[in-house]
Amino acid sequence: MKKIEAIIQPSRLDHVKNALHEIGVEGMTIVEVRGHGRQKGHTEVYRGREYNVDLLPKMKIEMILPDRLVDSTVAAILGAAKTGKIGDGKIFISPVEEAIRIRNDERGEAAL
Amino acid sequence: MKRLISVLILGFALGLSAGKGVAQTAPQSASIAQAAAPSQAPAAQAQKIEGEIASAQSAGDNSWMLLCSALVLLMTGPGLALFYGGLVRKKNVLATMMQSFSLMALVTVLWAIVGFSLCFGTGTSFIGGLGNIFLHGVGSAADPTYAGTIPFETYMVFQLMFAIITPALICGAFAERMKFSAMVLFMVLWTLIVYDPMAHMVWGKGGFLNAALGGAFPTLDFAGGTVVHITSGVSALVCALYLGKRVGYPHEPMPPHSVVLSFIGACLLWVGWFGFNAGSALAANGLATSAFVATHFGASAAAIGWTLAEWIRNGKPSVLGAISGAVAGLVAITPASGFVTPMSALLIGFIAGVICYLMVSKVKSRFGYDDSLDAFGVHGAGGTLGALLTGVFATAAINPIFKDRQGNALPVGWVDGHAGQVLNQLVGVLIAWGLAIVGTLIILKTVDALIGLRVPDEHEIQGLDLALHGEEGYTFEA
Numbered sequence: 001m002k003k004i005e006a007i008i009q010p011s012r013l014d015h016v017k018n019a020l021h022e023i024g025v026e027g028m029t030i031v032e033v034r035g036h037g038r039q040k041g042h043t044e045v046y047r048g049r050e051y052n053v054d055l056l057p058k059m060k061i062e063m064i065l066p067d068r069l070v071d072s073t074v075a076a077i078l079g080a081a082k083t084g085k086i087g088d089g090k091i092f093i094s095p096v097e098e099a100i101r102i103r104n105d106e107r108g109e110a111a112l
Numbered sequence: 113m114k115r116l117i118s119v120l121i122l123g124f125a126l127g128l129s130a131g132k133g134v135a136q137t138a139p140q141s142a143s144i145a146q147a148a149a150p151s152q153a154p155a156a157q158a159q160k161i162e163g164e165i166a167s168a169q170s171a172g173d174n175s176w177m178l179l180c181s182a183l184v185l186l187m188t189g190p191g192l193a194l195f196y197g198g199l200v201r202k203k204n205v206l207a208t209m210m211q212s213f214s215l216m217a218l219v220t221v222l223w224a225i226v227g228f229s230l231c232f233g234t235g236t237s238f239i240g241g242l243g244n245i246f247l248h249g250v251g252s253a254a255d256p257t258y259a260g261t262i263p264f265e266t267y268m269v270f271q272l273m274f275a276i277i278t279p280a281l282i283c284g285a286f287a288e289r290m291k292f293s294a295m296v297l298f299m300v301l302w303t304l305i306v307y308d309p310m311a312h313m314v315w316g317k318g319g320f321l322n323a324a325l326g327g328a329f330p331t332l333d334f335a336g337g338t339v340v341h342i343t344s345g346v347s348a349l350v351c352a353l354y355l356g357k358r359v360g361y362p363h364e365p366m367p368p369h370s371v372v373l374s375f376i377g378a379c380l381l382w383v384g385w386f387g388f389n390a391g392s393a394l395a396a397n398g399l400a401t402s403a404f405v406a407t408h409f410g411a412s413a414a415a416i417g418w419t420l421a422e423w424i425r426n427g428k429p430s431v432l433g434a435i436s437g438a439v440a441g442l443v444a445i446t447p448a449s450g451f452v453t454p455m456s457a458l459l460i461g462f463i464a465g466v467i468c469y470l471m472v473s474k475v476k477s478r479f480g481y482d483d484s485l486d487a488f489g490v491h492g493a494g495g496t497l498g499a500l501l502t503g504v505f506a507t508a509a510i511n512p513i514f515k516d517r518q519g520n521a522l523p524v525g526w527v528d529g530h531a532g533q534v535l536n537q538l539v540g541v542l543i544a545w546g547l548a549i550v551g552t553l554i555i556l557k558t559v560d561a562l563i564g565l566r567v568p569d570e571h572e573i574q575g576l577d578l579a580l581h582g583e584e585g586y587t588f589e590a
Contacts, residue, residue: 045428048469
């Protein structure tokens with residue numbers, strides 16, 4: 001099992017969700033987050049005075065998936081979230097030791 | 113088919129009965145006319161018609177002036193409150209709006225008791241007398257000295273709206289850090305010590321700077337460039353310097369919390385300004401139209417001037433810049449509005465837009481004072497610029513205010529060949545600056561000694577809405 005965390009532009013969320021549903025990914029957790037990557041935010045100017053806004057709004061999608069779905073999921077996110085501009089986000093993949101469904105104690109991939 | 117015929121018959125019957133009705137009423141009205149005609153002699157009838165025309169003129173002027181009074185109040189109530197409210201951080205939005213709103217009530221009561229008398233009562237060259245305190249002698253009869261076709265009470269309430277917005281403009285300089293109690297005491301004293309004498313000098317009968325009523329230095333100020341904007345703007349700078357910077361300024365970011373609110377406020381200011389300037393003609397006449405057009409042209413050119421300057425320097429034309437430019441133009445055209453041509457208004461506005469932009473973006477950061485919402489940069493600088501440019505562009509073609517003994521129009525401004533008017537304007541500007549600086553300093557020291565001016569640091573950090581008023585502007589969870 002793998003955990004996929006995708007940080008994306010808020011405007012691409014619907015596209016990514018649709019793409020994930022099409023390849024059969026059902027469970028996901030979505031969080032509104034703020035942060036910045038290499039571009040370190042942007043500058044706003046009010047009456048000649050500059051303000052650096054370095055924490056930009058992003059959406060984070062978290063999914064725990066069976067190993068076989070990881071490649072297609074990454075491909076779906078890349079296809080749906082990419083605009084080609086700075087700030088498109090990142091995808092992180094990490095191993096997951098165990099998953100447990102609280103309702104009936106199921107474990108492993110059966111719990112996903 | 114049967115239905116159609118019955119509908120046609122019904123319609124015909126109804127038509128007949130209606131025709132009958134008309135035929136019945138016509139002889140009736142003719143008989144009324146016959147009965148009325150012989151009872152009035154031709155001379156009396158002509159006099160009556162003349163009287164009706166005169167009262168219709170007065171009704172037109174009065175309705176226009178009451179509308180203008182309401183428009184000027186609109187500038188403070190929603191206009192300035194929203195404009196300033198959007199420019200502060202969200203923890204201070206209510207406290208900032210409360211300053212404008214409370215002045216609507218406070219100055220009104222003060223005006224009724226003594227303020228109007230000190231401005232427009234008969235007194236010395238520098239301050240009015242006490243002949244009109246508690247609005248004594250201010251009723252529905254006109255005062256021909258000020259405005260012959262409207263009730264004196266209408267004139268009083270129109271001028272009241274100016275007295276309200278002027279101190280409210282100062283609030284932009286000390287926003288986010290002054291105690292409410294100190295603001296109230298400061299404003300009571302400021303209205304009495306700075307505004308009332310200045311208004312009397314420029315507009316009151318016998319005033320030192322009054323151009324219409326033969327003052328020693330006839331300063332042209334159609335709708336308040338000197339009286340309203342210079343006094344408030346310069347006092348604002350004194351306040352900003354005396355109170356010191358906000359906690360965290362200029363290291364912490366303090367961007368406006370809602371440019372949307374400021375946008376709505378600025379648009380309401382623009383609309384209300386028609387009452388401010390066009391109403392200063394004191395009648396629904398051609399001069400009012402001229403001032404209306406100059407006002408609109410000045411604001412538009414200034415919005416373009418500020419936006420262009422910002423676009424060139426920062427690479428983006430901001431919304432806040434556009435609306436700030438419009439306000440700067442409205443300020444600068446105010447003293448000139450009843451004296452200049454539409455083309456001069458465009459020029460004055462454009463210059464004001466560029467200069468005021470440089471004031472708030474360059475000069476303020478160069479000298480490092482914390483004029484929170486740029487009350488000085490827009491009103492002080494724009495008002496001074498407008499007052500001086502009025503001396504340049506005022507023309508007898510628009511307003512022949514100066515006349516010789518035979519009643520012939522004399523040149524007004526530099527464009528008419530009367531360069532000396534610029535000097536007169538300068539005297540007005542210097543007196544306004546001097547009175548504002550000295551008066552405001554004395555008042556600030558007095559209020560500081562009596563009750564203190566600034567909120568404690570912890571209140572400033574918490575935000576004035578909660579600390580002073582026990583409320584929050586935005587409680588979405590409630």
